[in-house]
Amino acid sequence: MNSCLKINWSGFYSGQFYGDGILRKFPAVISKDHEHHGAFFFSAHMILDEGRHSGPVNMLLDTGASQTIIGEDDLTKLGVDITSLPRSPHPIAGWGGMTESFIIEKPCVILIDEEKKSEAFALDEILCGRNPRHTRTKSGQKHVRTVSIPSVIGRDFLRVHNLIVHIDIRNEDVYLFST
Amino acid sequence: MNGPCASAFSPVVTIEIRKKMERSAKNKLWAMNNMNKLRSKYANKYVALDNEKVLAFGDSPDEVFGELRKKRIKDISIVAIEFVPEDQLVWLL
Numbered sequence: 001m002n003s004c005l006k007i008n009w010s011g012f013y014s015g016q017f018y019g020d021g022i023l024r025k026f027p028a029v030i031s032k033d034h035e036h037h038g039a040f041f042f043s044a045h046m047i048l049d050e051g052r053h054s055g056p057v058n059m060l061l062d063t064g065a066s067q068t069i070i071g072e073d074d075l076t077k078l079g080v081d082i083t084s085l086p087r088s089p090h091p092i093a094g095w096g097g098m099t100e101s102f103i104i105e106k107p108c109v110i111l112i113d114e115e116k117k118s119e120a121f122a123l124d125e126i127l128c129g130r131n132p133r134h135t136r137t138k139s140g141q142k143h144v145r146t147v148s149i150p151s152v153i154g155r156d157f158l159r160v161h162n163l164i165v166h167i168d169i170r171n172e173d174v175y176l177f178s179t
Numbered sequence: 180m181n182g183p184c185a186s187a188f189s190p191v192v193t194i195e196i197r198k199k200m201e202r203s204a205k206n207k208l209w210a211m212n213n214m215n216k217l218r219s220k221y222a223n224k225y226v227a228l229d230n231e232k233v234l235a236f237g238d239s240p241d242e243v244f245g246e247l248r249k250k251r252i253k254d255i256s257i258v259a260i261e262f263v264p265e266d267q268l269v270w271l272l
Contacts, residue, residue: 029204031211039211039270043204045196047184055256056196056203073240077256095271108184110196118193120184131240146239148225148262 024119026111028061028174038169042153042176045118046070046078047108053078057151059109061165061176065154068126070104074151075128082128092129096147101127109157111176119178121161199257206230206259214263222265227258234258 028040042061047054055078057070069092072082085102092101109121129149136143153176158165164177206228210217217226217233225243227235235246240260247255 029208031208033212033214041204041207043200045200056200058204058207058259073260076240076244077258077260079256110184112197112200116197118196122184144239146225146241148240148260 022179024113024115024117024178026113026119026176026178028176029058030172030174032172038172040169040174042111045110046074047110047120048078048080048104050106053080055079057109059151059153062152062154063158063165065152066156068109068123068152068154068157069101069149070107070126070128070151071149072128072131073148082130085128088127090127092127092149097132099132099149100130102130104128109153114175121157123157123160199254202229202257203259206257207261210259210261214267217261217263218265221263223263225260225262227252227255227260229258 026042028042030038030040032038040061041058044057044059045054046057057074057078059068075082082102085104088101088103090101091098103125104127105125107123107126109123110118111121112118131146131148134145134147136145157163158176162179164179166173166175166177168174209231210226210228213231221233221236224236224238225240226233227243227247229252234252235243235250237243237246243260244255247258252258
């Protein structure tokens, strides 16, 4: 495989493929630790409730997620009580099971591009996933364990804003591209 | 652009926003890169981290937020709240 032609993928997303529009690169923050094998996230700033609540939110990219989610912990950090939100009829389902979700209308997500310029991405709605509580019995005693729901960028975000995903873990080169 | 997204383009706001984003990301990254260190002291606990320091810990995020409130931490938005698993986990997400 080492003898294979090396492709400059950044060049691939150039004008000839995507017209003459300027492509903006939003780099991910990548972990160098062994345990996470190059885990990455996007450092975002989220604005909720018409600007009444805002703050930084670190978001995983989850191409398996149909919808963008803010986790309950991140919501709390922005000063929003999850019980003040309207309940969604659709629970969130994942490998860890299901949990109830709440609707946040008209949020705005800001990302910073590689030239340190910000771009704001509006969405009609995102969901907030409540942290599920699992009860287990150990040595005859019941323990309740809370599992934190992470904040994730889902496919709705990529689709609505025409974003292209570039992932090259080995070279620590992970970007979202917007045209 | 109208609505809350419009304010994102004010340069003054952007500098403040960027500083907070960088601090928040740095805290999360530090937690990821130092999980073994955290595990030796805080296995199976939730921890609140800022500037390479544990500000609070507890059995659930609610407990941790309670501790942060007690300690009157001014801006919790930049604090990383992380679960420290007892064993190395394989994450699906």
